[in-house]
Amino acid sequence: MSAEIGxxxxxxxxxxxxxxxxxxxxxxxxxxxxxxxxxxxxxxAEVRQTHHPFWWAALDVRIRGLFRxxxxxxxxxxxxxxxxxxxxxxxxxxxxxGATAGSSEWLSLIGEQSGxxxxxxEAERTARSLARAKVVKTVKLGxxxxxxxxxxxxxVLKPNWIVTGGNAxxxxxxxxxxxxxxxxxxxxxxxxxx
Numbered sequence: 001m002s003a004e005i006g007x008x009x010x011x012x013x014x015x016x017x018x019x020x021x022x023x024x025x026x027x028x029x030x031x032x033x034x035x036x037x038x039x040x041x042x043x044x045a046e047v048r049q050t051h052h053p054f055w056w057a058a059l060d061v062r063i064r065g066l067f068r069x070x071x072x073x074x075x076x077x078x079x080x081x082x083x084x085x086x087x088x089x090x091x092x093x094x095x096x097x098g099a100t101a102g103s104s105e106w107l108s109l110i111g112e113q114s115g116x117x118x119x120x121x122e123a124e125r126t127a128r129s130l131a132r133a134k135v136v137k138t139v140k141l142g143x144x145x146x147x148x149x150x151x152x153x154x155x156v157l158k159p160n161w162i163v164t165g166g167n168a169x170x171x172x173x174x175x176x177x178x179x180x181x182x183x184x185x186x187x188x189x190x191x192x193x194x
Contacts, residue, residue, distance in 0.1 A: 045165025
């Protein structure tokens with residue numbers, strides 16, 4: 001069964017999610033506006049909140065000793081976020097928390113994307129590889145690493161702010177991360193151009 005999305009294409013079943021987590025931003029709209037105004041002094045701008053879809057993998061990582069076949073000890077829990085559009089992953093230093101969003105919200109965000117989207121199994125592979133790469137730096141030669149999922153992949157809607165505006169010289173659009181305030185300049189134009 002596939003869901004129809006806004007582009008007229010059907011969504012593969014492995015991209016559908018039940019009850020994704022919608023995270024609330026830690027960075028306020030005023031802080032996002034301040035980031036914009038530091039880049040474009042004297043600018044007037046509008047701020048709007050948006051969310052971006054990520055896969056969330058909670059993984060348990062344990063290390064086996066040189067002479068043991070079984071991993072011992074409680075191990076370490078790693079939360080990995082994999083971008084549901086690009087397939088790039090990152091180890092999160094937090095556990096995603098927030099309200100449960102409807103699956104229709106996830107479908108609408110995924111449906112806005114053009115081009116091929118990474119499959120669920122690709123996201124799982126990326127998450128496992130990242131976890132293994134992080135832990136392999138801390139083990140001795142000959143030790144084994146066991147990475148097991150603590151649950152299935154879950155959808156996460158990560159908050160961002162899109163700030164658009166300009167001053168007498170330039171107009172711009174900046175994407176501000178809703179969790180840490182880092183930013184990405186999407187577009188800059190001289191006044192009178194677009």
